[in-house]
Amino acid sequence: ILKRYVTGALSEDDMEVVMAEATLDVPIGSKAVVVKNLYVSCDPYMRNRMTHHEVPSYVPDFVPGEVLANFGVSKVISSGHPDFKAGDLVWGITGWEEYTVINNPESLFHINHPELPLTYYTGVLGMPGLTAYVGFFEVSKPKKGEYVFVSAASGAVGQIVGQLAKITGCYVVGSAGSDEKVNLLKTKFGFDDAFNYKEEPNLEGALRRFFPKGIDIYFENVGGKTLDAVLPNMRLGGRIAACGMISQYNLEQPERVGNLFYIVTKHLRMEGFLVFNYYDMYYRFEKEMAEYLKERKVTYVEDIVEGIDSAPSALLKLFTGHNVGKQLVTIAHE
Ligand code: NDP
Numbered sequence: 001i002l003k004r005y006v007t008g009a010l011s012e013d014d015m016e017v018v019m020a021e022a023t024l025d026v027p028i029g030s031k032a033v034v035v036k037n038l039y040v041s042c043d044p045y046m047r048n049r050m051t052h053h054e055v056p057s058y059v060p061d062f063v064p065g066e067v068l069a070n071f072g073v074s075k076v077i078s079s080g081h082p083d084f085k086a087g088d089l090v091w092g093i094t095g096w097e098e099y100t101v102i103n104n105p106e107s108l109f110h111i112n113h114p115e116l117p118l119t120y121y122t123g124v125l126g127m128p129g130l131t132a133y134v135g136f137f138e139v140s141k142p143k144k145g146e147y148v149f150v151s152a153a154s155g156a157v158g159q160i161v162g163q164l165a166k167i168t169g170c171y172v173v174g175s176a177g178s179d180e181k182v183n184l185l186k187t188k189f190g191f192d193d194a195f196n197y198k199e200e201p202n203l204e205g206a207l208r209r210f211f212p213k214g215i216d217i218y219f220e221n222v223g224g225k226t227l228d229a230v231l232p233n234m235r236l237g238g239r240i241a242a243c244g245m246i247s248q249y250n251l252e253q254p255e256r257v258g259n260l261f262y263i264v265t266k267h268l269r270m271e272g273f274l275v276f277n278y279y280d281m282y283y284r285f286e287k288e289m290a291e292y293l294k295e296r297k298v299t300y301v302e303d304i305v306e307g308i309d310s311a312p313s314a315l316l317k318l319f320t321g322h323n324v325g326k327q328l329v330t331i332a333h334e
Contacts, residue, residue, distance in 0.1 A: 001015065001016055001017075001018055001064075001065055001066060001067055001068065002014065002015060002050055002062045002063070002064050002065070002066065002068055003015060003016050003064060003065075004064050005050065005051060005052040005061075005064060006047070006050040006051055007051065007252060008250060008251075008252050009250045009319070010047055010050065010250060010315070010316060010319060011316070012312045012313055012316060014050065014312075015068070015311075015312040015315075017308055017309050017311075017312075020097075022097070022098060022099040023099070023101050024077065024078065024099060025078050026078045026079060026080040026101070027080075029080070030080045030103070031080050031081045031105065032080055032081070032101050032102060032103045032105065033076050033078070033079040033080070033081055033084045033101075033102050033105045033108070034076070034077050034078045034079075034099060034100070034101050034102075035074035035075060035076055035077065035090065035094060035099065035100050035102060036074060036075045036077050036098065036099055036332060037072050037073075037074045037094050037095065037097065037098060037099065037100060037331045037332065038072070038073050038074060038075060038118060038330070038331060038332050038333070038334060039072055039073040039118065039119050039121075039122050039304075039328050039329065039330055039331065040070060040071070040072040040094065040096050040122070040311065040328065040329050040331055041070055041071040041072060041122035041123070041126070041127070041326075041327075041328050041329075042070070042311070042314050042315045042317070042318055042323075042327040042328060042329065043070060043071065043127070043128070043156075043318075044244060044246050044249060044318050044319075045059065045244075046062075046068070046070055046315060047249045047250065047318075047319070048249060049061055049062045050062055058274065067095040067096060067097050067100075068095070068096040068311075069093055069094065069095050069096065070093065070094075070096065071091065071092065071093060071094075071122055071126060071127050072091065072092075072093075072094040072095075072122065072331075073089070073090075073091045073111070073118050073119065073121045073122060073126075074089075074090055074091070074092075074094050074100070074108075075087065075088070075089055075090075075334065076088040076089075076090060077099070079105070081105045083105070083106075084105055084108070088110065089110075089111040089114055089118065090108040090109060090110060090111060091108070091109050091111060091121040091122070091126050092107050092108035092109055093107060096308065096311055096329075097308070097331075098308070098331060098332065109282055109283075109286075112283070112286060112287075112290075113125065113286070113290045116290060116293055116294075118334070119302055119304060119328060120293070120300060120302075122326065122328045123156050123300060123302060123326035123328070124160055124289060124293065124298065124300040124326070125286055125289055125290065125293075127275055128156035128157045128160070128326065129160055129285070129289055130275050130278060130279075130281070130282060130285050131157050131243060131275040132157045132158075132160035132161045132164060133160070133164065133281075133285050133288075133289070134273065134275060134278040134281065134285075135157070135161065135219060135241045135243045135273060135275075136161050136164045136165065136168075136217075136219065136241065137164070138273070138278070139239070139241040139271050139273050140217045140219065140239050140241045141239065142165065142168050142170055142216075142217055143168075143170075143216075144168060144169035144170065145169060145170065145171070146170045146171070146216035146217055147170070147171050147172075147173075147211055147213060147214065147215050147216045147217070147235070148161075148162075148165045148170045148171065148172040148173070148215070148216065148217045148218075148219065149172075149173050149174075149175075149207065149210075149211065149215045149217070149218050149219070149230065149233075150162050150165070150172065150173075150174045150175070150191075150219040150221070151174075151175050151197075151218075151219070151220065151221045151222040151226050152175075152176070152221035152222050152244075152246060153174025153175055153176050153181075153185055153189075153191065153194065153221075154174065154176045154181035154182075154184050154185055154189075154301070154324065154325065155221065155318075155323070155325070155326070156325070156326040156327070157221060157243060157244075158174060158176075158219070158221055159184075159185075159189050159300065159301060159325065159326075160298065160300070161219045162174050162185065162189050162190070162191045163189055163190060163292075163297070163298045163299070164298075165217075166190045166191075166192075167292070167297060167298075170216075170217070171192050172191050172192055173191060173192060173193045173194060173195070173210045173211065174189075174191045174194045175194065175195055175196075175197040175226070176194065176196065176197070177196065177197060177198050177321040178196060178198075178321065179196055180324065181194075181196075181324060182194045182195060182196050184301060184324070184325075188299060188301065189299065193210055195210065197226070203225060203226065203229035204228075204229040204232060204233065206229075207229055207230060207233040208233060211233055213235070214233055214234060214235035214238070215230065215233050215234050215235060215238060216234075216235050216237075216238050216239070217238065217239050217240075217241070218230045218234065218238070218239075218240045218241070219241050219243060220240055220241060220242045220243055220244070220245070221243050221244050221245075221246060222244075222245060222246055222247045223244070223245025223246070223247050223248050223255075223257075224245065224247040224248055224254075224255040224257070225247070225255065226247065227240075227245070227257050227259075228257050228258055228259050231257075231259035231260065231262040231263070231268075232259055232262055234262060234266050234268055235266070236266050236267055237266075237267050237268075238266060238268050238269075239268070239269050239270075239271070240268060240269070240270040240271070241271060241273065242270055242271060242272040242273070243273070246318070246319070249319070250319055300325070300326065301324065301325030301326070302325050302326045302327075302328060303317070303323045303324050303325045303326065303327045303328070304328055304329070304330060305327075305328075305329050305330070306329075306330050307329070307330065307331075308329065308331055310329060311329045314327055314328075314329050315327075
């Protein structure tokens with residue numbers, strides 16, 4: 001559960017694991033389903049939901065004392081809904097708990113490729129995968145041969161963006177916060193180049209070194225100083241897919257970005273997007289991504305911790321950079 005609303009940096013103490021009785025049967029006459037949760041996902045936007053917003057945010061605030069909710073992979077154990085039966089594997093929003101009653105099962109997705117690792121449905125075959133896919137193809141509108149920069153490049157979303165860029169025939173460079181991650185980008189995900197931004201005191205200069213001809217597409221995951229350094233390095237007519245700005249989520253005051261005038265002078269298009277508005281594409285995406293995975297055109301790295309007690313510390317890793325790949329938590333083995 002969330003213990004209290006959070007201001008500034010998230011700490012483990014803002015969350016608590018408590019015992020409560022689970023409901024295992026669907027109430028008579030209801031269209032709800034009851035699921036057993038197998039894996040739950042840690043995602044950066046959960047931090048936003050832990051702040052109390054005077055003006056409603058793009059997702060509802062969590063309520064202190066209530067169970068945290070996020071994407072997970074679950075097995076239906078009882079169902080009052082005609083589209084779901086006991087034994088079905090699903091992914092979607094569920095509770096950070098062992099069993100959850102889902103009152104709006106229409107929000108769940110069926111899992112059509114159980115032959116692939118089920119954990120992938122918190123990542124490459126789930127919400128982060130669809131985010132990478134729509135952010136790259138729908139928002140960035142890439143062309144073969146273009147120069148692509150991805151920040152937070154080894155994470156749940158970034159590692160997929162880089163691989164989709166390579167499939168498209170782009171030149172792609174990623175930034176990440178450790179040498180281990182940089183090595184993954186170059187050796188496992190096929191980025192053309194990569195660098196550790198923590199070892200580059202002059203980020204704008206570093207980007208000039210990696211992109212002497214400039215950047216056509218910036219896949220923005222970080223915001224703040226990174227965005228400021230990217231803007232002067234963009235090429236005329238470049239696109240910025242504003243996916244997230246994780247460097248800002250724990251700040252009480254967001255950082256100022258000074259270089260925005262380059263959007264005018266370089267004819268840039270910077271477009272934000274929320275994956276929630278692209279769910280109608282999900283099953284098409286699932287089919288295509290499952291093929292890429294089976295053909296080994298896309299590979300995926302996960303950071304899996306065991307047990308609900310580890311969930312608070314796992315969520316924190318996203319903000320310290322201690323996760324290597326998609327962060328998720330095993331609640332139960334099938
Ligand atoms: P990741 O798996 O990439 O984990 C977060 C990573 O961000 C960390 O590992 C760390 O990597 C990096 N990071 C954390 N703090 C900072 C900082 N202050 N400066 C620079 N880097 C930092 O997370 P996701 O792939 O799940 O999410 C990536 C982005 O995509 C986030 O901004 C998220 O909000 C956004 N998102 C947006 C969606 C949408 O619909 N628009 C949907 C899903 C995600 P490192 O070690 O490299 O610093």
